[in-house]
Amino acid sequence: MLNNLLFPVLCLHCQTVPQKSSHLFCEGCTPYFELRDPSDRFPLKELNIQVASALEYIGPVKSLVKKLKTGQLPHLAKTAASFLAAQFYRLGWEVDCIVPVCRPWLRALVHGIDHSHAIADNLGKTLSTPVYPVLRRRGGEYPQGRLNPEQRVSFSKNSFTLRKGEKIADKRVLLIDDVITTGTTLQHAINTLFEGFPAQIYALTLCR
Ligand SMILES: [Zn+2]
Numbered sequence: 001m002l003n004n005l006l007f008p009v010l011c012l013h014c015q016t017v018p019q020k021s022s023h024l025f026c027e028g029c030t031p032y033f034e035l036r037d038p039s040d041r042f043p044l045k046e047l048n049i050q051v052a053s054a055l056e057y058i059g060p061v062k063s064l065v066k067k068l069k070t071g072q073l074p075h076l077a078k079t080a081a082s083f084l085a086a087q088f089y090r091l092g093w094e095v096d097c098i099v100p101v102c103r104p105w106l107r108a109l110v111h112g113i114d115h116s117h118a119i120a121d122n123l124g125k126t127l128s129t130p131v132y133p134v135l136r137r138r139g140g141e142y143p144q145g146r147l148n149p150e151q152r153v154s155f156s157k158n159s160f161t162l163r164k165g166e167k168i169a170d171k172r173v174l175l176i177d178d179v180i181t182t183g184t185t186l187q188h189a190i191n192t193l194f195e196g197f198p199a200q201i202y203a204l205t206l207c208r
Pocket residue numbers: 011012013014015016025026027028029030
């Protein structure tokens with residue numbers, strides 16, 4: 001209590017003081033964390049795979065992702081995983097393993113975290129499902145936001161390779177990423193996963 005008076009815990013988005021110090025977000029920001037309609041999917045071009053998402057990528061949810069990405073609050077990976085787990089149960093999917101869409105190594109190094117991997121690890125614990133980090137990012141040292149759409153496509157075309165080791169053949173794979181915007185990254189990740197002959201691929205992102 002005294003600690004909270006000296007160092008009040010502020011809402012991660014708007015910096016006001018939540019009613020309960022154990023809350024990450026204030027009462028005004030919490031409603032933004034409502035789970036999306038699980039039947040609302042993002043269709044990927046030329047792939048017979050639809051991407052489900054847990055949350056809408058707005059305001060406080062964006063703040064959560066940003067804090068996660070930049071490694072400021074690594075324990076938020078657990079929070080993010082709990083939203084994914086909740087949506088996963090609503091989807092009724094059955095999977096054998098979880099594969100994170102890994103970060104480009106340089107970005108993970110700079111921020112001290114591969115948040116996608118960290119989220120997947122936490123989700124794996126919750127779902128009692130093994131995590132296979134089989135996707136390796138080839139390039140991708142540059143933030144994609146700085147590229148135009150044409151560059152983005154050519155840039156990410158060959159940006160994944162399949163790591164040898166864990167086998168995904170004949171397995172039902174749950175691919176995990178933080179945000180889906182154009183779907184390009186996930187598309188390339190899925191194309192690479194196909195090289196391992198999985199039985200089925202499901203894709204779930206934290207936000208859309
Ligand atoms: Zn707030």
